[in-house]
Amino acid sequence: PSSNLGYRTIPEGTFDLFGVIDQRDSLYRVVPRGPYDLRFKGNGSGIAFTLPPYIFVEDTSGRYSDPVGEIKIVLKTWADTIKTFSLTLPEELGDSLKLTLSGDLTGTTEPDTIIDNTFYFYSVKLLEDTISLSDFSRPADPCSLVFEIKTSVDSAGVMQAIFEQPTVYVVYPIAMVQAPxxxxxxxxxxxxxxxxxxxxxxxxxxxxxxxxxxxxxxxxxxxxxxxxxxxxxxxxxxxxxxxxxxxxxxxxxxxxxxxxxxxxxxxxDQYEVPAPETLRVSEALREDIEGLYVYVKEAEVAAPPSQAGTGKNLYIWNGQAPIAVYVYPETNIDLSAIQVGDIINVQGIVGQYDPEEPYNSGYQLLPRVPGDIEIVTTPPREAIDLSISPNVFSPDIGEVLRIEVQGPATTRFTLKVLDTEGREIARLADSRSGPFTYLWKGLDKNGNKVPIGLYILQLRALESDGQEETINKVFVISTPFK
Ligand SMILES: [Ca+2]
Missing domain, CATH: 2.40.50.140 (Nucleic acid-binding proteins)
Incomplete structure (x- = not known):
């Protein structure tokens, strides 16, 4: 309906039509998807957009600073050359504003005529141009400001509105919405x-x-x-x-x-993504940065990743400040290599999940994509080791087996004596943290002396990241010669 073509006879070369080809009965036809698929090649063709596309409402409190003091309108035409164009400014911007024209153009950069809020340029030749507006006043309430642009390919042709008029949206600053x-x-x-x-x-x-x-x-x-x-x-x-x-x-x-x-x-579709705000060392997550995209540099992993709901919790130290990180499964972030003590960089959104009043806790850092968690350094791991002495000992004369277990305090050790058939004779430690020393007198789990023979001392280490390691050592219980 917006094409106004009706069943009129159209001069050759008036427009290009874009659309999907479909078939109805025996007829193939081109079906435009919207008014933008009808592109006039002559007068009025083109689009324009504004940069920035939005400005904040007038802020009388002065709390929400907005450095933008200029609006640029970028005009793109589908015609080879535009010779005349006009720009009508929305009244809401006031009448003290300045307007300049720049770009790939010949002719005048100053308007030839100004009638009410419309600026007329009669002798320009432009393909893509930028019109800058400054010294405008801001409306106090959200609204849309439409800049009406008309063009003509002829110096004295009939001017027609371009297909898509540039619009500046006047919006609330998000900080104003977040402010408690x-x-x-x-x-x-x-x-x-x-x-x-x-x-x-x-x-x-x-x-x-x-x-x-x-x-x-x-x-x-x-x-x-x-x-x-x-x-x-x-x-x-x-x-x-x-x-x-x-x-x-x-x-x-x-x-x-x-x-x-x-x-x-x-x-x-693709606008400039803001850079994350870097948290200072020891800066915690809190109410006034909720919703912000932030970066925590060189934090130390305080606790290993653990399942929480469908995602995973990870606790880190930002200097002295503990920070909870919640990783959604949809981020596809692989946490399997993360260990306590690792130094990592994390970026994400500051979210909050606090199901109870007064809603002053539960701040979480929410990474978004795999690159948001990056290991900087991994501390060298304390090796797990088992040593025994002597290899042959005689409990009968009061000798003991000295067992030394080496390994990190976060690892849980289980220590058993097995016979050569693999049967458990004695359990010397169960889920004990390392390192430790154990002196074994050669008694089994019932307190009886273990018969002479060949035995295996088995150490099982369960590391904080779930990895398991087993070390076996062989020793002999003997009886001294008489
Ligand atoms: Ca909140």
Whole structure:
């Protein structure tokens, strides 16, 4: 309907049509997927987008600084040459703003005529151009600012609107949504409908519960979780997403919940992913960095990975601050090589899971992809060793077998005496931590003297990472010559 072509006769070379070929009865036909598949080759053709695609609402409190003081409009045309174009500015930006034109153009960079909010350029030749706007005022509430652009390939031709008009979305800074109310924990905006824009830092493939959608976004001010009870998306790393939704709190996590899939809109498929904020040494996870993408450099593994729900818990030391890391199975991160004492770099989202009031604990670092956990150094492992002396001993004359077990304190040792048939004669240690020394008097498990003969001392070591090692030593119980 938007094509306005009706059943008119169209001059040759007016437009290109894109679409899917299908067949109905004996007719093959090209089916355009939307108005963008009809591309006029002459007047009005082209698209334009704005950089940045969003600006923050006017902040009278001064708490949410936004360094962007300029909006750039990048105009791309499908025609070879545009000779005339006009730009109508949204009134909401005020009338003190400045406008400059730059790029691959000849002719004037200053507008020839300005009528109301429309700037006319009559003699330019452009393929791709950038129009910069500065000194604009910010609206106080979220809205969409549409810049209407019309072009003509002729110097005095009829000007037509381009296919896709550039839009700047005026949104709340995410930090404003995250900012706690009087209790210092829950968002002051709980229950309020907000509009934010941010880059996906935690993809929905990893952070969505079964049948639902969850992901993390971040803007220049902060990060937040987006949660929908229905299955939408996927929302991938690096996508710039516009989100409209209600602010809620769930187990300590501030979320924005869209009410329909139409409230989630991908503005750019590959936008600039923000660099993670590096935590200072001994800096802990806490409320005011919830939702942020952070980096913990050279942390020490404090406890081995352990199963927790469907994922794994891992505890690390950031200097003096303990940090809980929760690894979702969907991240495909392999933790099998991680051991206590390893020095690792970890990056991820600061999440929170605290099922009980007052929701002031349960902060977790949530890695997203395999590269988010990186082993820097592994401390040398204390070797496991078993030594005995003497190899031949006579309990009858009061000799004892001196047994030395070497190994780390985190390893559990089981020490047994077996006969040559493999039967257990005595158990000298059970799940004992090393290192230790044991003096054996040659008594079996019932306290009786073990007969003379050949025996095996067997040491089984269960290491903290689940690996097992067994060492066998042979010795002889004898009786002295009389
Ligand atoms: Ca929280």
């Amino acid at each position: 109310g009087p209790d210092g924990l829950n968002s002051a905006m709980v229950g309020k409908s907000v509009r934010v824009a941010g880059v996906v830092t935690g993809p929905s493939e990893v952070f969505s519960p079964e049948g639902k959608t969850g992901f993390w976004i971040q803007d220049r001010s902060g990060g937040v979780n987006i949660f929908s009870n229905s299955l939408v998306g996927p929302f991938n790393l690096g996508q710039l997403v516009l989100v409209k939704g209600t602010v809620t709190e769930y187990n300590g996590t501030t979320e924005i919940s869209p009410s329909s899939s139409g409230d989630l809109r991908v503005l750019f």
